[in-house]
Amino acid sequence: MALKRLQYCLSVLVLAALPAVAQEGHGITPADIQRGLFTYASFCINCHGPDGDQISGVNLASGRFRRAQSDNDLVQIIQKGIPGTAMPPGAYTDEQANFLVVYLRSMAGSAKSKRTGPAGDAGRGKAVVETKGQCLNCHRIGSQGTVAGPDLTAIGSTRRLAEIETALLDPSAEIRPENRPVRAVAKDGTKIAGTLMNQDTYTIQMLDSKGKLRSLYKSNLREYEFLKTSPMPNFKDKLSEQELSDVISYLVTLKGLR
Ligand code: HEC
Ligand code: HEC
Secondary structure (H helix, E strand, O other): OHHHHHHHHHHHHHHHHHHHHHHHOOOOOHHHHHHHHHHHHHHOHHHHOOOOOOOOOOOHHHOOOOOOOOHHHHHHHHHHOOOOOOOOOOOOOHHHHHHHHHHHHHHHHHHHHHOOOOOOOHHHHHHHHHOOOOHHHOOEEOOEEOOOOOOOOOHHHHOOHHHHHHHHHOHHHOOOHHHOEEEEEEOOOOEEEEEEEEEOOOEEEEEEOOOOEEEEEHHHEEEEEEOOOOOOOOOOOOOOHHHHHHHHHHHHOOOOOO
16 A cells, blocks of 8 residues: 555656756666665565654654764665664665665655645744744743643654644644643632643542642542643644744754753
8 A cells, every 4th residue: 555655656756856856966867766765665664654754753754864964874774773773774785775865865855745835944943933933831842931731842753743743733633642631620610721641530630731740639620621622722824834834844853952
């Protein structure tokens, strides 16, 4: 199935990728990309997925790699694997490895396919996050912001690109179990909102909007509910296409504290 889909996409991909690589003067032909594609479809797709984003924190189609800068670094990873991780070594010749790299590089051109937005700029995205987007009113990044929503310090390693996009453009589509918003009203009428941490028959543990961990006895509550809609605003209409691309570009660079 995945292979069929890849083959189907190939003509589009090759056409899209060709002008960019041709400009670089490496003399890369569609046949080279196709050879890489077939190797990818045989040996990589089961783990990395047809779009290269199936492993959380790794996005082969982003053109950005955590562990590689140059094409040569990529060849090394492909041949030697990444010791201590599930990324296996493979007995690929230099030529086969190079075709794989050509294919990975060509994927970058198609990585934006989920959104047809303009190319983003991480620097501008950081500014949008800190000002217009008001993201730090609810999120923490490094030492800045608050903890009303999930910490985004390492969002670029823990979530795939498509998940980050969905979080911004359709927040209620997928709320992770660990981010479930809960709203409770105590018997005395006090309203408490926060993120569910845990619950059992008698109690609910939540992180309230000030970042304080609370344990509430259900018997002390007038009502409580787990929200199906995210408190996170939908940014589809709040930010321009350019700003959204910028913010997404910034978020994928957030790989945790170094
Ligand atoms: C058995 C599963 C598996 C297979 C098969 C596999 N990979 Fe991986 N790969 C991984 C995992 C897991 C990681 C992440 C390792 C880490 O950094 O923790 C990874 C990481 C990578 C990275 C580094 C990404 C980065 O951001 O630095 C590259 C490049 C890569 N794989 C390419 C490939 C290619 C090309 C193939 C096919 C020849 C392949 N992988 C086959 C599991 C796999
Ligand atoms: C009113 C508070 C609020 C604001 C403002 C807000 N968020 Fe959120 N955000 C949340 C909450 C709560 C969640 C967890 C529920 C969910 O997944 O939708 C969340 C989830 C997310 C996620 C998914 C997290 C994960 O672990 O998968 C991302 C990414 C994100 N927000 C980014 C942003 C960015 C970027 C901005 C600014 C442009 C922003 N948020 C503004 C409250 C907010």
